[in-house]
Amino acid sequence: MPELVVKDLHVRVDDKEILKGVDLVIKDGERHALMGPNGNGKSTLLAAIMGNPKFTVTQGEITYDGKDVLAMEVDERSRLGIFLGMQYPSEIPGVTNSDFLRTAINARSEKPISLFKFIKEMDRAIKELEMKPDLAHRFLNDGFSGGEKKRNEIVQMMLLKPTLSMLDEIDSGLDVDALRIVADAIQKCQEETNMGMIIVSHYARFLDYLKPTHAHVLIDGKIVISGGVELVDKIDKEGYDWIEKEYHVKANKEEENTRPISLGSCGAKRRGF
Amino acid sequence: MERIYEDEFQDVLELKEEKELKILVSPHTYGNMRLILKEEGEYRIELAPMHSTSIHLFIQNKAQGKVRLHLLGDIQENADVKLGLLDLEDTDFELYESFDLKAPGARIELYTAQLCQDQKKKGDILVRHSSPYTYGYMYNFAVLKDGANYEMVANGTIDKGAREAASHQETRVLTVGKEHATKVIPLLMIDENDVKASHALTIGEPDENQLYYLESRGLSKEMALGLLSVGYFMPTIEMIQEEEIREKTREEMERKVGVYGH
Numbered sequence: 415m416p417e418l419v420v421k422d423l424h425v426r427v428d429d430k431e432i433l434k435g436v437d438l439v440i441k442d443g444e445r446h447a448l449m450g451p452n453g454n455g456k457s458t459l460l461a462a463i464m465g466n467p468k469f470t471v472t473q474g475e476i477t478y479d480g481k482d483v484l485a486m487e488v489d490e491r492s493r494l495g496i497f498l499g500m501q502y503p504s505e506i507p508g509v510t511n512s513d514f515l516r517t518a519i520n521a522r523s524e525k526p527i528s529l530f531k532f533i534k535e536m537d538r539a540i541k542e543l544e545m546k547p548d549l550a551h552r553f554l555n556d557g558f559s560g561g562e563k564k565r566n567e568i569v570q571m572m573l574l575k576p577t578l579s580m581l582d583e584i585d586s587g588l589d590v591d592a593l594r595i596v597a598d599a600i601q602k603c604q605e606e607t608n609m610g611m612i613i614v615s616h617y618a619r620f621l622d623y624l625k626p627t628h629a630h631v632l633i634d635g636k637i638v639i640s641g642g643v644e645l646v647d648k649i650d651k652e653g654y655d656w657i658e659k660e661y662h663v664k665a666n667k668e669e670e671n672t673r674p675i676s677l678g679s680c681g682a683k684r685r686g687f
Numbered sequence: 688m689e690r691i692y693e694d695e696f697q698d699v700l701e702l703k704e705e706k707e708l709k710i711l712v713s714p715h716t717y718g719n720m721r722l723i724l725k726e727e728g729e730y731r732i733e734l735a736p737m738h739s740t741s742i743h744l745f746i747q748n749k750a751q752g753k754v755r756l757h758l759l760g761d762i763q764e765n766a767d768v769k770l771g772l773l774d775l776e777d778t779d780f781e782l783y784e785s786f787d788l789k790a791p792g793a794r795i796e797l798y799t800a801q802l803c804q805d806q807k808k809k810g811d812i813l814v815r816h817s818s819p820y821t822y823g824y825m826y827n828f829a830v831l832k833d834g835a836n837y838e839m840v841a842n843g844t845i846d847k848g849a850r851e852a853a854s855h856q857e858t859r860v861l862t863v864g865k866e867h868a869t870k871v872i873p874l875l876m877i878d879e880n881d882v883k884a885s886h887a888l889t890i891g892e893p894d895e896n897q898l899y900y901l902e903s904r905g906l907s908k909e910m911a912l913g914l915l916s917v918g919y920f921m922p923t924i925e926m927i928q929e930e931e932i933r934e935k936t937r938e939e940m941e942r943k944v945g946v947y948g949h
Contacts, residue, residue: 518904518905
């Protein structure tokens with residue numbers, strides 16, 4: 415049974431220390447809600463586990479299934495079974511969803527997936543997420559609405575079948591109906607694969623659907639309190655102030671992420687001048 | 688060698704010893720042609736589409752030595768030409784294209800897609816608008832690996848009196864290797880007021896966020912760079928009419944840009 419173990423993790427971005435000693439263990443089948451005010455390290459933790467080169471691990475260790483994750487490249491971590499559903503997925507014009515996903519599936523298996531099987535699995539994922547049927551032929555996230563991008567992350571998760579899935583605010587940009595559709599797809603995927611999960615979300619409704627088995631609150635780069643689903647309910651009702659008072663911590667009030675602005679490709683159109 | 692086409696045609700030619708070809712297309716004829724350059728040397732291909740014709744011409748370089756290719760022609764009234772050149776070979780290649788849009792309604796779309804590694808690829812393309820209501824488009828795409836040297840001059844010239852002509856061009860160069868050199872010169876020479884003209888140009892490395900995104904799904908760096916390169920070749924490869932050949936060519940391209948890894 416693969417197990418993610420994070421020990422005393424310290425992470426810097428540029429010259430700023432964001433994580434200041436995080437300890438976390440995730441086992442198969444568990445759903446861990448990671449909560450906390452913006453700017454306190456939730457996305458940084460997930461990015462560090464995935465291996466985003468912008469984040470530097472200065473201390474601590476991460477192992478998955480007993481293997482040293484920090485010694486691995488990003489793609490190796492993915493092939494080990496780790497998946498990160500991103501808050502701001504990249505737009506990649508010129509690369510179709512189907513080409514991308516087939517390449518990604520083939521990268522993790524010795525034998526290439528047959529076209530028939532791929533189409534079948536892709537169609538199933540598209541239907542479950544209630545996306546437009548032309549998704550396979552569209553360029554990767556290019557021109558997608560915020561909600562479509564998030565659903566597309568889940569389509570990828572369903573096809574890549576990770577053993578550990580980290581979802582970084584995958585619910586932002588989704589309307590109420592879409593929230594339910596995405597939550598159902600995630601639940602179904604976990605039932606089929608028994609993957610471990612870390613879910614970063616600010617919305618109690620989303621966490622209500624997903625029913626976390628564990629919950630953690632990350633403030634100022636440290637997990638200050640862990641518990642079960644009752645912790646999610648309490649935070650939904652009372653916010654984070656009580657934690658700051660009770661545990662003598664002060665939340666970083668900075669914005670965690672500035673949404674990148676895509677300028678797209680060059681202004682000249684290719685056709686229809 | 689001379690080829691004359693009437694009504695409707697579909698043809699495939701491999702050019703080896705014979706390196707000169709004249710393609711005559713009779714009025715009201717349409718069709719497509721695939722040309723393969725098999726041997727090194729200097730080729731000269733002349734297009735002569737008469738009025739009200741429609742031609743798709745796809746040329747692929749398969750020569751294992753240096754090639755110099757001259758493509759030229761006069762495009763007549765309401766003739767529509769689409770011409771693509773695919774060059775995936777690890778050899779020097781020089782391209783000289785010169786087309787004159789001679790009569791109203793004449794239209795040409797030129798595509799080049801080149802993979803460059805450790806050799807020189809040079810292009811010099813001219814589309815002249817010598818008549819009103821003419822349309823010229825030039826799309827040049829290149830992916831540069833280690834040691835590549837790529838040079839492209841794309842010139843849209845609009846003569847005096849060629850009112851309501853449209854001349855547009857786009858050059859995209861993706862650099863995925865080290866120690867490469869690129870020179871791209873877009874030219875618009877306009878001697879008429881009532882026209883539309885534009886050029887777009889990008890030269891650069893892949894976006895690091897895009898690379899990270901692809902790698903986070905299990906693609907090695909080589910595969911990720913390869914996948915990002917695919918879009919540079921597909922508009923030209925899609926010009927191949929025969930499905931089987933198109934898929935084979937696509938596979939060849941994907942293998943050469945690294946989509947399948949080692």
